[in-house]
Amino acid sequence: MRRAVVIGAGLAGVLAAAAVAPGVDEVVVLDSDELPDAPAHRRGLPQGRHAHLFMSGGVAATDALLPGVDVRRRLLDAGAHEIAALRGMLVRSTEGWLPRWRHDGPRVLSCSRALVDWVVRDAVVEATGAEIRHGKATGLLGDAGRVRGVRVSAADGDSELAADLVVDASGRGSRITRWLEGLGVSGLQERSVDSGLVNATRVYRAPAGADRFPLTVVHADPYAGLPGRSGMVMPIEGERWMVSLGGTRGGEPPTDPEGFLRYALELPDPIVGRLISGAEPLTDIHLSRSTSNTRRYAEKVREWPEGLVVLGDALATFNPAYGQGMSVAALGAQVLAKETGRGGVTSPGLARRVQRGAAGPVNAAWALAVGQDVWYPGVRGARPRPADRLVTAYSRRLTKAATGSYRAGAALWDVASLSAGPERVVRPRTLLSVLNGPLLPPPTGVPLTESERKFLNSVDRTEGD
Ligand SMILES: Cc1cc2nc3c(=O)[nH]c(=O)nc-3n(C[C@H](O)[C@H](O)[C@H](O)COP(=O)(O)OP(=O)(O)OC[C@H]3O[C@@H](n4cnc5c(N)ncnc54)[C@H](O)[C@@H]3O)c2cc1C
Incomplete structure (x- = not known):
């Protein structure tokens, strides 16, 4: 009888269980928490108290691991919102507002992390x-040559x-380095790049009419030589808004309600503050400091x-501002499914092949996150190198082009949503878009429709302050 044991019943754990289940007689998923039977x-x-966007690359990997289940549909039925990145989002990038296009582009799921975990765990x-x-x-259990249990x-x-x-x-607190040393395995190198980001999150009741208002993001600017400050209003299940503010070292958001609103209003665009100025808070403000990019080079x-x-x-963990962790976990589980599907769970060299394969999506997400984080003042663990300057110059030009070019915007989102690898941004047609720059005039302000503008004005309690 073959048994797989998974440590941790978070998203990576249950998707790993789904990946290995066809190749074993029994899968046991251990968790130190009593798991709730509800989100x-x-x-x-x-x-889980903080904003989690589930990118299309991760949703597709999850669905592929559970054929015939349709996890995406289950999440939507449970109240998740599906948002078309190029049409249904308001994004203020480092280079200005991105236009709203008629085409959808990649879709992201917007709901609480608790809902994602509950729905996916149940499905698995x-x-x-x-x-x-x-x-x-x-x-x-075991020795340096083979692990035999837990x-x-x-x-x-x-x-x-x-x-x-x-x-x-078992997540970012994993004891794997120490456990391996206990078996006589050394050499697991770790690296950390830490912008000192603090996230502050509060849930609000979404005002009437909010369901037709786009998910709103004001991105931090890593290139200004100042602490990065960002804000996001995302719709979650139960007619609520989850509002996250983020600030890197020296620009951390406050935890008192007045300071929270002020911080949101003082972002490069005040839209997040205007949206929440009259909204009813449903929770306290919660902080997270677990935001470093940290990876273990198992491969x-x-x-x-x-x-x-x-x-x-x-x-590996990533600065959450880029919304990649859950998708990288799902893509890693997909590598595990592919490798166990080929030769079974006991095939020689399986674990090493999985670690090498799983390093692919980790590398892509790492490059995107660290490539920007190295520019924040006070970042720990890295400094911009000449290669970073080149990559940064290119990605800024791509973002600039995306303020007036659909093709550039689509390339940006394909990579950000992990629907495509980083090579997507250097395809000939994307290169051409970068060279051409914005073809249409970039938006001069927040790209709202007339009815969205009316909604914003109707909920805004800051006017005249
Ligand atoms: C503030 C913040 C915002 C984020 N936003 C996003 C986002 O927008 N999009 C996105 O994709 N990702 C986001 N992430 C990242 C995302 O949370 C993680 O990448 C994701 O949770 C990884 O899942 P996991 O299953 O590996 O770990 P976890 O979800 O942390 O699960 C680990 C599990 O292991 C269990 N466990 C721990 N130790 C043991 C043990 N010794 N024995 C048994 N069980 C154990 C824990 O109880 C837990 O259930 C964010 C992270 C943070 C901090």
């Missing part, structure tokens, strides 16, 4: 019969759980043990 906040997922259990078990992994601490005492394959999906360890795979945040 609710829980201790093991502190980031139903489709694969994976068992979710309450228990905390405290170490690995040490578990649970309410009924400590135990050992044997496995043919162990997946560490580079010379003697990686058989029987162990590391995915999701346990492998």
Whole structure:
């Protein structure tokens, strides 16, 4: 009988369970939290209080892992909003407002993180019969050559759980480096690039008529030589708005309600503050400082043990401003599914092949996030190198072109949503768009329709202040 044990029932964990289920007789997913039977906040997922956009690349990977289930449809039925990036979003980029186009472009799902976890976990259990078990992994069994299971601490005492394959999906707090050292495996290098970003989030009741107003983002500017400041209003299930403000080192957002509103109004465009100025808050303001880009180079360890795979945040985390973590987790699980589908969970070299494959989406997301974060004042762990200057000059020109070119905007969004790899931005037609710059005059202000402008004016309580 073949068994896989997954540590962590977050998104990476349950998708890893879906990936390996066809190749084993039993999948046990361990979580140290009691998991709620509803979309609710829980201790093991502190980031769940903050805005999470589920990009189209990640949604597509999730659906591919669960054929016939249609997770996207389940999320929409549970109240998630599907937003067309090129048409249904208001985005103030570093180079100015992006126009709204008639074509949709990639779509993103906008809902609470708790809803994503609950819907996907439920779908995985139903489709694969994976068992979710309450228990905390405290170490690995086996030796430097092969991992053979997990040490578990649970309410009924400590135990050992044997496995043919162990997946560490225990998130950014993973103890994998120490656990590997316990087996005699060394050389797992780690790197961290930290802009010092602090996220402050509050949920509001969405005012009547808000369902026809676009998701609104004011991006931070890494290139101004000042701390980055950003804001976002995203619709979530239950007619609510989740509002996140972000500030890098030296520009952190406050936690008091007046300061929160003031900060939103003082962003490069006041739209986020205007939208929430009269809205009814439903929660306190919550902070997150878990925002560094940190990765473990599992693919580079010379003697990686058989029987162990590391995915999701346990492998790499990214500045959340770029909205990539869940999608990278899903793409990593897809690599695991492909590799186990080829030769089974015990095929020699499987774990190493998975780590090499999973490094692909990690590299892409890392380049996008770190390429911008290195420019923030006070960033720790990296400095701009000559190559960064070149890449930055190109991506700024691409963004500038996107203020008046559909093709440039589509290329930007294809990469940002992980629907395409970074090579998408250097395709000949995109290069041409970059060379041409904006073909149409860029928007001179917020690109709102007449009815959206009326809605904004009707909810704005700041006028005359
Ligand atoms: C403020 C913020 C905003 C973000 N916004 C976005 C966004 O917009 N879009 C996006 O795609 N990503 C976003 N992310 C990133 C996203 O949250 C992560 O990439 C994603 O949660 C990774 O999932 P995971 O399953 O790897 O880890 P987690 O979701 O952290 O899950 C880890 C699980 O492991 C369990 N666990 C931990 N240790 C043990 C143990 N020893 N034994 C058993 N169980 C254990 C925990 O209880 C938890 O359930 C954001 C992150 C932050 C901090």
